[in-house]
Amino acid sequence: MLIVIDQLVKRFPMGQGEFTALRGINLTIGQGEFTGLIGPSGSGKTTLLNIVGSLDVPSGGEVTVLGNSIGRLSARKAAQLRKEKLGFIFQSYNLLAVHTVYENVEFPLLLLKIPAGERRKMVLDALDWVGLTDKVKSKPPQLSGGECQRVAIARAMVKRPSLVLADEPTANLDAANSHNVLQTMVSLNRELGTTFLFATHDDKVISYLRRKIFLLDGRVDKDEALELRTE
Ligand SMILES: Nc1ncnc2c1ncn2[C@@H]1O[C@H](COP(=O)(O)OP(=O)(O)OP(=O)(O)O)[C@@H](O)[C@H]1O
Ligand SMILES: [Mg+2]
Numbered sequence: 001m002l003i004v005i006d007q008l009v010k011r012f013p014m015g016q017g018e019f020t021a022l023r024g025i026n027l028t029i030g031q032g033e034f035t036g037l038i039g040p041s042g043s044g045k046t047t048l049l050n051i052v053g054s055l056d057v058p059s060g061g062e063v064t065v066l067g068n069s070i071g072r073l074s075a076r077k078a079a080q081l082r083k084e085k086l087g088f089i090f091q092s093y094n095l096l097a098v099h100t101v102y103e104n105v106e107f108p109l110l111l112l113k114i115p116a117g118e119r120r121k122m123v124l125d126a127l128d129w130v131g132l133t134d135k136v137k138s139k140p141p142q143l144s145g146g147e148c149q150r151v152a153i154a155r156a157m158v159k160r161p162s163l164v165l166a167d168e169p170t171a172n173l174d175a176a177n178s179h180n181v182l183q184t185m186v187s188l189n190r191e192l193g194t195t196f197l198f199a200t201h202d203d204k205v206i207s208y209l210r211r212k213i214f215l216l217d218g219r220v221d222k223d224e225a226l227e228l229r230t231e
Pocket of ligand 2: 045046047091167199
């Protein structure tokens with residue numbers, strides 16, 4: 001299993017006390033799944049994605065991602081896991097404002113020390129997937145919200161990671177762009193076996209999911225697989 005979540009609890013300090021955002025989550029997610037966390041605002045979707053992505057740690061229970069126990073990883077090992085295996089699409093895009101679209105998408109490949117020629121092809125492929133080849137020289141402040149979102153998607157997918165974590169990846173896209181981006185993700189999932197885990201309330205995204213995990217108040221309320229999974 002790519003992701004094993006066992007009795008996961010997450011508490012945040014709040015005022016004098018604490019707030020429990022995740023209250024005992026148990027889930028396994030296999031290689032090649034195309035799965036979404038669905039639930040109302042505040043149900044814990046982003047909190048769960050952040051822990052799976054090793055950006056935060058459990059308060060209780062255990063989360064294992066590609067054999068790494070998230071709560072026990074050193075900062076260096078967590079950074080290595082993110083750099084080599086994970087792609088993130090954040091709810092806020094986290095683009096580098098002073099760098100061009102091309103440079104933003106190239107960044108993960110520089111960290112991986114991919115040679116220049118190969119890098120260029122990978123960056124241009126990723127920008128083609130999201131329909132932004134005409135904006136390579138623009139900087140994020142010169143782009144629309146939806147274009148920024150597509151740059152963030154290209155940046156997450158450019159290195160062809162094992163696992164893409166996508167937090168509301170279509171929140172600012174029109175219908176046509178949403179479908180294009182989702183079809184690109186489905187192709188990567190089919191062709192490369194890339195696993196996708198979404199957090200979303202968007203019906204367009206939901207219509208592409210093969211498994212829907214409904215969260216409510218920090219718990220799994222329902223878990224529906226639409227087809228038999230092979231693993
Ligand atoms: N750093 C934090 N400190 C305190 N409380 C937090 C923190 N992060 C999240 N929470 C709380 O945990 C709960 C779950 O938040 P989370 O961001 O996971 O929700 P979500 O399901 O992603 O919602 P949305 O659909 O609005 O993005 C919320 O009540 C939120 O206020
Ligand atoms: Mg969220």
